[in-house]
Amino acid sequence: MNKKPAKFDLVVVANRLPVDREVGPDGEAGWRQSPGGLVTGLAPVMKTHDGAWVGWAGTPDEEIEPFDLDGMRLVPVPLSNDEFTQYYEGFSNATLWPLYHDVIAPPEFHRTWWDAYLRVNERFAQAAVTVAAENAVIWIHDYQLQLVPGMIRKLRPDVRIGFFNHIPFPPYEIFAQLPWRKQILHGLLGADLIGFQRPYDSANFLRAVRRNVGTVARNGLVRVTDENGEESHTAKAQSFPISIDAAELERLALKPEIQERARQIREEVGNPEVLMLGVDRMDYTKGIRHRIKAFAELLEDGALSVGEVTLVQIATPSRERLEHYKQIRHDVELAVGRINGEYGGLSTQAVNYLHHSFPRDEMVAFYLAADVMLVTALRDGMNLVAKEYVATRVNHDGALVLSEFTGAADELRQAVLVNPHDITGLKAGIMKAVEMTPRESARRMRALRRRVAEDDVQHWSRMFLETLAGLRRDN
Numbered sequence: 001m002n003k004k005p006a007k008f009d010l011v012v013v014a015n016r017l018p019v020d021r022e023v024g025p026d027g028e029a030g031w032r033q034s035p036g037g038l039v040t041g042l043a044p045v046m047k048t049h050d051g052a053w054v055g056w057a058g059t060p061d062e063e064i065e066p067f068d069l070d071g072m073r074l075v076p077v078p079l080s081n082d083e084f085t086q087y088y089e090g091f092s093n094a095t096l097w098p099l100y101h102d103v104i105a106p107p108e109f110h111r112t113w114w115d116a117y118l119r120v121n122e123r124f125a126q127a128a129v130t131v132a133a134e135n136a137v138i139w140i141h142d143y144q145l146q147l148v149p150g151m152i153r154k155l156r157p158d159v160r161i162g163f164f165n166h167i168p169f170p171p172y173e174i175f176a177q178l179p180w181r182k183q184i185l186h187g188l189l190g191a192d193l194i195g196f197q198r199p200y201d202s203a204n205f206l207r208a209v210r211r212n213v214g215t216v217a218r219n220g221l222v223r224v225t226d227e228n229g230e231e232s233h234t235a236k237a238q239s240f241p242i243s244i245d246a247a248e249l250e251r252l253a254l255k256p257e258i259q260e261r262a263r264q265i266r267e268e269v270g271n272p273e274v275l276m277l278g279v280d281r282m283d284y285t286k287g288i289r290h291r292i293k294a295f296a297e298l299l300e301d302g303a304l305s306v307g308e309v310t311l312v313q314i315a316t317p318s319r320e321r322l323e324h325y326k327q328i329r330h331d332v333e334l335a336v337g338r339i340n341g342e343y344g345g346l347s348t349q350a351v352n353y354l355h356h357s358f359p360r361d362e363m364v365a366f367y368l369a370a371d372v373m374l375v376t377a378l379r380d381g382m383n384l385v386a387k388e389y390v391a392t393r394v395n396h397d398g399a400l401v402l403s404e405f406t407g408a409a410d411e412l413r414q415a416v417l418v419n420p421h422d423i424t425g426l427k428a429g430i431m432k433a434v435e436m437t438p439r440e441s442a443r444r445m446r447a448l449r450r451r452v453a454e455d456d457v458q459h460w461s462r463m464f465l466e467t468l469a470g471l472r473r474d475n
């Protein structure tokens with residue numbers, strides 16, 4: 001297969017391919033579509049168009065031939081072990097991630113990491129143009145690949161280029177710290193359409209463009225010039241808030257066996273009156289420490305008591321070799337240990353802490369089991385967990401406590417909105433959710449559910465691709 005590379009009308013480029021390796025019953029290794037939101041949002045368009053997905057398969061130092069799965073061509077881009085360390089763990093997750101999340105942790109700037117980022121972005125761009133048909137649409141995703149739009153434009157002026165940033169774009173005063181800020185802006189401006197989660201992110205980007213590139217930005221439009229000062233094309237920046245596959249989550253939430261599992265989960269934690277839930281990657285941006293601190297103080301104050309209330313905190317392992325991730329895990333585990341030591345009993349724990357990941361069905365059972373969902377991120381591009389919780393509340397009960405610093409807070413206005421830095425305010429928000437009357441919960445949940453059902457992930461991908469297709473081409 002694949003001696004002569006086939007050409008595709010729609011090419012998605014993301015750091016990871018949307019697949020996980022799986023060993024089948026026959027002991028043979030194969031691939032299974034991973035449950036991520038991105039693939040759900042794109043699957044319908046990938047199948048109706050001739051779709052290819054370019055990305056890393058997840059293991060360093062491994063060369064894999066392109067293959068087909070679920071109607072998509074998957075095109076693996078290899079990464080060496082050093083590139084994984086410098087491009088992915090280094091520049092992407094220890095430079096850009098903290099910089100773009102309000103420098104909650106200090107970003108590190110290393111020229112060797114930048115060199116690796118440049119080299120790997122070039123490889124992704126090459127892989128994408130190799131499989132793109134004449135006049136194809138190429139849609140690039142996220143902060144790991146910000147140079148790819150500019151690189152593709154140089155190689156293939158015929159294609160339409162979209163870029164979507166899943167994480168926040170920071171205020172200029174923070175972005176300006178980046179020694180390679182101009183290169184990043186030029187890379188992004190190679191796209192015809194640059195999508196962000198919130199209008200605020202798009203405004204931050206345009207401000208950075210005004211300060212560094214000097215082209216005039218109006219109505220989100222930027223006239224881009226090439227190295228010789230010749231006008232090249234117009235790029236547009238706009239917000240497209242991402243969402244979830246709401247119908248699929250609702251379908252799972254209505255399954256009797258998943259509802260039964262939710263009842264079991266409540267029983268396993270001692271049938272509390274109120275089960276509170278947190279679901280996050282173990283990441284310092286998610287505000288897990290702030291949430292646990294507020295919960296501990298509520299126990300200390302006597303506003304809540306163990307037995308009546310319990311907190312289930314799922315923190316899935318993430319970026320575990322990085323120092324700041326080791327630190328946050330240590331801090332969270334210390335805090336959990338302290339609370340349980342102080343307030344727990346032999347059979348009742350204050351915090352049920354789970355540092356592993358779960359299958360999709362089990363996640364839905366957890367959402368169904370929870371009376372109060374705590375999303376207290378210090379900064380988050382969108383936060384899909386908040387939307388998933390809402391989508392599973394088929395009985396219109398439960399309350400969502402949601403940080404103002406998530407993209408989701410722009411849309412989910414009927415949540416109990418909190419500032420997680422304000423521990424007193426966070427405690428008040430948690431109590432408001434705990435004490436909310438069923439009538440009030442139902443009123444809020446209905447409005448929240450309507451919003452998530454209308455603006456689902458299929459709507460998101462359609463809006464982005466339609467906007468990209470509708471842009472005037474004047475280059």
Ligand code: GDG
Pocket residue numbers: 035037166167242279280281316356357358359360363380381382383384385386388
């Ligand atoms: C980035 C941005 C933006 C978590 N644990 C398990 C599991 N999950 C799933 C959740 C949810 C997803 O992972 C996490 O999405 P979030 O949006 O909450 O956060 P990030 O991972 O930081 O995502 C974020 C997003 O990109 C999309 O643009 O919203 O702001 O940071 O879907 O359910 N899923 C399963 N088991 C787990 O243990 N199956």
